[in-house]
Amino acid sequence: MNILITGAAGYIGSHSTVELIQAGHHIVMLDNLINSHKVSVNCIEKITGKNVPFIECDLRNTVLVESVLRDYMIDAVIHFAGLKSVSESIKYPIEYTANNIQSTISLLIAMKNSNIKTLVFSSSATVYGEPKYLPLDELHPVSAVNPYGRNKLHIEEMLIDLVASDPLWKIISLRYFNPVGAHESGLIGENPIGIPNNLFPFISKVAAGELPYLKVYGGDYPTYDGTGIRDYIHVMDLAEGHLAALRYINKSAGYLTVNLGAGFGVSVLEVIKMYELVSHKKINYEVVERRPGDVAMCYANVDKAKLFLNWTPKRNLNAMCASAWYFQNKL
Ligand SMILES: NC(=O)c1ccc[n+]([C@@H]2O[C@H](COP(=O)([O-])OP(=O)(O)OC[C@H]3O[C@@H](n4cnc5c(N)ncnc54)[C@H](O)[C@@H]3O)[C@@H](O)[C@H]2O)c1
Numbered sequence: 489m490n491i492l493i494t495g496a497a498g499y500i501g502s503h504s505t506v507e508l509i510q511a512g513h514h515i516v517m518l519d520n521l522i523n524s525h526k527v528s529v530n531c532i533e534k535i536t537g538k539n540v541p542f543i544e545c546d547l548r549n550t551v552l553v554e555s556v557l558r559d560y561m562i563d564a565v566i567h568f569a570g571l572k573s574v575s576e577s578i579k580y581p582i583e584y585t586a587n588n589i590q591s592t593i594s595l596l597i598a599m600k601n602s603n604i605k606t607l608v609f610s611s612s613a614t615v616y617g618e619p620k621y622l623p624l625d626e627l628h629p630v631s632a633v634n635p636y637g638r639n640k641l642h643i644e645e646m647l648i649d650l651v652a653s654d655p656l657w658k659i660i661s662l663r664y665f666n667p668v669g670a671h672e673s674g675l676i677g678e679n680p681i682g683i684p685n686n687l688f689p690f691i692s693k694v695a696a697g698e699l700p701y702l703k704v705y706g707g708d709y710p711t712y713d714g715t716g717i718r719d720y721i722h723v724m725d726l727a728e729g730h731l732a733a734l735r736y737i738n739k740s741a742g743y744l745t746v747n748l749g750a751g752f753g754v755s756v757l758e759v760i761k762m763y764e765l766v767s768h769k770k771i772n773y774e775v776v777e778r779r780p781g782d783v784a785m786c787y788a789n790v791d792k793a794k795l796f797l798n799w800t801p802k803r804n805l806n807a808m809c810a811s812a813w814y815f816q817n818k819l
Pocket of ligand 1: 494495496497498499500501518519520521522523524545546547548567568569570571572587591610611612613664665666667686
């Protein structure tokens with residue numbers, strides 16, 4: 489298939505691009521590089537041995553996006569592009585909505601005008617809000633507890649309306665838990681612009697001596713060691729999930745939401761211990777106040793992904809930490 493990947497130079501987009509190319513798809517990468525580096529395009533070409541067209545463009549440029557869809561005879565779109573920091577979204581709610589919602593509307597208009605109706609959308613476990621029960625399955629009620637989560641929910645609702653308006657659309661929203669780790673080559677990984685917001689790239693920089701210590705937000709949660717428990721999923725498992733999602737929607741019209749997570753939770757202290765083990769480095773950390781809006785525990789039920797996509801995550805916490813450390817050392 490000819491597939492347009494938006495946000496392709498970013499963390500999950502770059503890993504999924506590699507996976508899809510290796511499965512024989514023809515990929516066109518699009519990104520405005522607001523949170524990524526163009527060098528990831530060269531790295532993808534190095535890993536796959538293929539030339540990959542890269543369009544540096546803001547997704548809100550509907551005219552350009554439409555011409556890309558037509559020129560490359562695109563069959564399906566995987567939509568990763570967006571701003572993703574919860575804390576930043578609380579500080580800059582209008583900018584987040586302007587980027588995340590407007591770029592999605594622009595893409596959908598371009599797709600509609602070009603008669604392309606197959607879409608995989610990057611949603612997030614954030615749409616579940618405060619867990620009412622665990623593990624979180626797709627029937628868990630949704631609610632927005634921050635502007636970023638509200639953006640994802642709005643987009644999911646837009647997609648439901650779109651499918652209701654025209655049954656030829658085939659759309660799947662993948663609700664990711666916490667993607668971590670890197671490609672085995674160490675050439676691509678999570679390398680955000682500025683100080684990392686996410687736990688893994690932060691730990692990597694502490695292990696490498698680039699940041700002095702890690703702040704662990706909350707040591708008094710009702711969990712076995714007091715720190716927050718999250719569902720971390722290896723980014724290559726996630727990339728394989730996108731391949732599985734594409735296979736599924738090719739055969740089935742309509743709208744589906746599916747969790748992509750590991751299906752179990754680990755604590756922040758467990759992550760630190762594992763990272764120390766694989767890196768042979770001491771990770772300095774300080775336990776500080778809980779962050780407002782953080783929950784004690786959050787992890788996925790991934791039965792629906794098994795059932796509908798025939799997908800299960802394969803890589804463990806050791807592989808997640810080891811690949812993140814290998815990538816850090818190659819930066
Ligand atoms: N990483 C996570 O923890 C996580 C968890 C759940 C969901 N998600 C979602 O998955 C998607 C990908 O996340 P990621 O971790 O790869 O983030 P990322 O920031 O590494 O990648 C997103 C890419 O989108 C690009 N982009 C942003 N706005 C754009 C626009 N208007 N036009 C063109 N390009 C634009 C950025 O430059 C970046 O390369 C996002 O939608 C994110 O919300 C991520």
